[in-house]
Amino acid sequence: MLLQAVDDRDIQDDVSDDISPSPQIEYDRLLGGLLIEGFDEKSCRSRYQFARYHKSPSIPSPYLIERLRKQELLQKKCGPGTKAYKEASKQLRSGQSQTTNTTDCNYLILTIHAGLGNRMLEITSALLYALLTNRILLVDRYKEIGDLFCEPFPGTSWLVPSDFPLSYGEFTQSSPESYGNMLQNKAAGGNTNRSLAGTRPNYVYLHLDGNYGFHDKLFFCEDDQQFLQGVPWLIIRTDMYFVPSLFLIPGFQDELSRLFPEKDTVFHHLARYLFHPTNNIWYSITKYYRSYMAKAEKRVGIQIRIYETKGILQRNGPFPHILNQILSCAQNEKLLPEIGMMEGAAAEAQNKGAAAETQNNQTIVVLTTSLSSWYSDQIQKKYEEHPTVDGTTVKVYQPSHEEYQRSRNRKHNMKALAEIYLLSMNDELITSGFSTFGYAAQGLAGLKPWIMFRSENHVTPDPPCGRVMSIEPCFHQAPFYDCKAKRDTDLGKVVPYVRHCEDVSWGLKIVNETKL
Secondary structure, eight states: OOOOOOOGGGTTTSSOTTOOSOTTSOOOTTGGGTSOSOSOGGGOTHHHHGGGTOOOSSOOOHHHHHHHHHHHHHHHHHSTTSHHHHHHHHHHHHTOOBSSOOOSOEEEEEEOOSOHHHHHHHHHHHHHHHHHHTEEEEEOTTSSHHHHBOOOSTTSOOBOOTTOSSOGGGOOTTSTTBHHHHHHTTSSSTTSTTSSSSOBOSEEEEEESTTOOHHHHGGGSHHHHHHHTTOSEEEEEEOSOOHHHHTTSHHHHHHHHHHOSSGGGHHHHHHHHHOOBOHHHHHHHHHHIIIIITTOSEEEEEEOOOOOEETTEEOOOOOHHHHHHHHHHHHHTTSSOOBOOOOHHHHHHHHHHHHHHHTOOOEEEEEEEOSOSHHHHHHHHHHHHSOBTTOOEEEEEOSOOOSSOOTTOHHHHHHHHHHHHHHHTSSEEEEETTOHHHHHHHHHHTOOOEEEOOOBTTBOOSSSEEEOSOSSOOBTTOOOEETTTTEEOOGGGSSTTEEEOSSOTTOEEEOOOSOO
């Protein structure tokens, strides 16, 4: 039952238009208007088939759809291979600064370097920033993005061309091109007399990684955004979901409210618009779903990420207290049935009696994702050896177990993407706190998961888990600087729709609230 990544040549006609987990159920292939007709369906089957496997609980706003159509036109007008792009690249190659911007083609280049969950969060953040600042989004072509995802924009490519004139992957926090470095040296930025007028550099590097410093974080200030608006090329390196801090920039707030009346749907809508697994990955997803998940009356996804340590090394277990936490959470929240304690023939008789009494022929499929297979094996063993109190049949499956994370391995990332999508196809989710893998799955699904809290001293937390406030990911390394007051403050208490995360007390996340 292990998930296998396959090549396109193995797919042939097995993923055809008539394959659906529920052919009789109507589905919106365009995801409420997020997508448009016109793409070659056979080149990217997931684009129009994903809606068959999970119905969105939210409808995108008409204004978001309008802005996406404008963004598509902008990408096509200014993207790689166009006259505008060639002129902009020529200006960039010349190294000359400009006093005025003579084109409406400005660019945001995203460098990719983190694990898959982080990649999906950072790309989504970059798209939102591109929408807010009318920039063309281009992503690093050297990090397997083309192997994982189909092109999202019609008639153009979102991959940085191989002949791009800058070695942007070599930029660091201390590079002269770094915006934080420029601010420290008073060479440019929102706090200088060059903020609203004068010469702008041709490009600026934005270091928004987890180790970023005070001056790097001024990116989230209004004055600095006004300065950056006049820079033709922005090159950004990040491994985080920085969307919550965009909601705290006054100049963006009205536009964000129009784009997302339901504020906690940013990742859900933008990720469903952006991310379409390539055919070989989609084949693996749909084949696994049909083989093990489709016929169940209920599907429960459990995403297990272990942060325990033994000595100085992080280990995946086995940790009995983590297993206890998973089962306690699932049973306490009625996601899985409780089990009796009888064994052998007595257990079998009790199970038959419970099923007969309740007339329960229900099957629950549990899909677990973990680097270790021990947890799913133990869950399956418990439900095989003991009857459920209501006669429900529980079947446990795990698509893969890689033992340790290999973010730079192509096949590992393909399997990881398949598992994120399989998790998103469940009816309920349990996820691990602090895990961007879990954030991506819950966001695609539009589900509020039960999130497992991190344990201390190898003791199961009490309670073992809690329901999250929203489906949005957490911004783990959010700044805490009030740009207007020019002092540190609690940014989780400034506006009602940006709060601290359940799993990361210092982080920020978007919620759909109107009152503090």
